[in-house]
Amino acid sequence: MKRILLILVFITVCLKSFSQQIEYQLEQNIHYYADSINQSDVYINERCVLDIYYPKNIKNFATIVWIHGGGLTSWQKEIPEDLKNKGVAIIGINYRLYPKVKAPVYIEDAAAAVAWVFNNIHKYGGNNQLIFVSGHSAGGYLASMIGLDKKWLAIHHIDANAIAGLIPFSGHTITHFTVREERGISGTQPIIDDLAPLYHVRADAPPLLLITGDRELELLGRYEENAYLMRMMKVVGHTKTVLYELDGYGHNMTQPGFPLLLNEVTRITKEKNY
Numbered sequence: 292m293k294r295i296l297l298i299l300v301f302i303t304v305c306l307k308s309f310s311q312q313i314e315y316q317l318e319q320n321i322h323y324y325a326d327s328i329n330q331s332d333v334y335i336n337e338r339c340v341l342d343i344y345y346p347k348n349i350k351n352f353a354t355i356v357w358i359h360g361g362g363l364t365s366w367q368k369e370i371p372e373d374l375k376n377k378g379v380a381i382i383g384i385n386y387r388l389y390p391k392v393k394a395p396v397y398i399e400d401a402a403a404a405v406a407w408v409f410n411n412i413h414k415y416g417g418n419n420q421l422i423f424v425s426g427h428s429a430g431g432y433l434a435s436m437i438g439l440d441k442k443w444l445a446i447h448h449i450d451a452n453a454i455a456g457l458i459p460f461s462g463h464t465i466t467h468f469t470v471r472e473e474r475g476i477s478g479t480q481p482i483i484d485d486l487a488p489l490y491h492v493r494a495d496a497p498p499l500l501l502i503t504g505d506r507e508l509e510l511l512g513r514y515e516e517n518a519y520l521m522r523m524m525k526v527v528g529h530t531k532t533v534l535y536e537l538d539g540y541g542h543n544m545t546q547p548g549f550p551l552l553l554n555e556v557t558r559i560t561k562e563k564n565y
Contacts, residue, residue, distance in 0.1 A: 313378060314347045317370070323384070323407035338387050341404055343415065344370045345380035350416040351565060353455070353556050354380040356405055358426030358433050363397050363469040364389045373549040379556060380417050382408055386433070394470040394486055398443055401433040405454075406447035421565060423456045423556055427545050429469070431462020435488035435520075439496055454497040456559050458552050461503045461513055461542055464488045464520040468511075478511065489520050494528035500555045501534040502548045508541035 320340045322329050329336040346352055355374060359366045368383035375381065386400035409419050424434045437443045438457040444450070466482040476482060483489050501521055506514035514536055524532040535551055537544045 313349055313376070315344060315376060316347050317342065317344045321407075323404045334387060334391060338385050339400055339403070340368070341382055341384040341407070342368055342370055343380060343382045344375060345415045345417065346378060347416075349378070351418045351421075352379055352416060353421035353423065353560050353565075354382060354408060354412050354417045355552070355556060356382045356384065356408055356422065356424045356426075356434075358384055358386070358401055358424070358430030360426065360428030360430045361388075363429045363432075363467060371545065371549065373546060374553070377553055379553075380412065380415065389469050389473065393473050394467075395443075397429075398433060398436050398440075398486075399446075402437045402443035402447065405437060406444060406449050409447075409449050409453065418565060420453070420563065421455050421556075421560055422453070423458060423552075423559075424454055425458040425460065425552055426462070427460040428462060428542065429467065431459030432464075432467050432488070433462075434459045435462050435464065435499075436486070436491075438499075439488050439491035439493065440485070441491075452495060452497060455563070456498045456500065456555055457496070458500045458502065458555055460545055460548050460552075461509065462488070462501075462517075463513070464516040481512070489516075489523060492520070492523045492527050492529070496524070496529055498531040498555075498559060499524060499529070499533070500551065501532070502544070502551055503534070503536055504540040504542050504544040505538050506536060508539075510542045513542065 319342045323341055324339050368385040370381045370383045384404040386397050412419050426434045438454050441451040466487040468478040470486050501517045503514045503517050521532050521534040537547050
């Protein structure tokens with residue numbers, strides 16, 4: 292009899308657990324500019340879209356905006372597999388690419404996409420105080436730019452400080468090499484101007500988690516750029532900048548970086564008491 296009761300309890304717990312499993316839904320190719328803007332430009336209408344992968348049966352979840360890399364010249368939006376099914380929404384965004392456009396259009400598009408998330412994530416059940424902006428390489432650069440230079444989100448009446456956390460993966464912190472190429476400047480000649488995240492260090496920025504590959508395996512000086520940004524953020528009084536260097540990994544270091552991203556989302560979510 293006791294054994295039967297234990298079996299029944301086990302089945303009940305399993306059924307309850309199963310009924311509480313999180314279900315996810317994917318919606319694709321949502322335009323993040325207004326219809327009037329989409330209709331005015333074929334390339335905007337084609338390129339300026341996002342995908343959202345979100346938990347259907349829970350509320351108040353965090354959202355990670357993931358900005359793809361590709362040197363501002365290639366690649367497509369993605370929902371990384373390693374970020375799926377973790378109780379958070381993932382939004383992959385496209386943006387216009389060089390040479391069809393030039394700086395600062397890439398930054399404008401990234402800001403417009405993030406503004407869309409702030410204005411719409413509540414419709415899916417998400418919490419707009421738990422929006423994290425991340426991305427790899429060029430995507431990391433764009434994440435840093437819209438998070439540190441407040442003017443890009445201000446265009447959309449969004450305070451960049453409302454971002455819960457910035458987590459760029461191996462992003463430029465100096466002016467991006469494609470922007471330098473537009474100007475005829477060599478990739479080995481570093482520039483820090485208003486299109487460089489380093490230009491916009493400030494004490495009141497959102498929490499900043501910088502992740503790079505091994506300094507000996509990364510692209511030109513990428514670890515050192517991020518180390519300099521970390522140092523300057525601390526110099527100006529920002530107390531929430533952290534840098535991780537992933538020993539043994541080169542520039543394509545996203546997979547070992549994803550757990551760090553998810554841990555940061557969890558940490559900040561708990562810190563905000565959600």
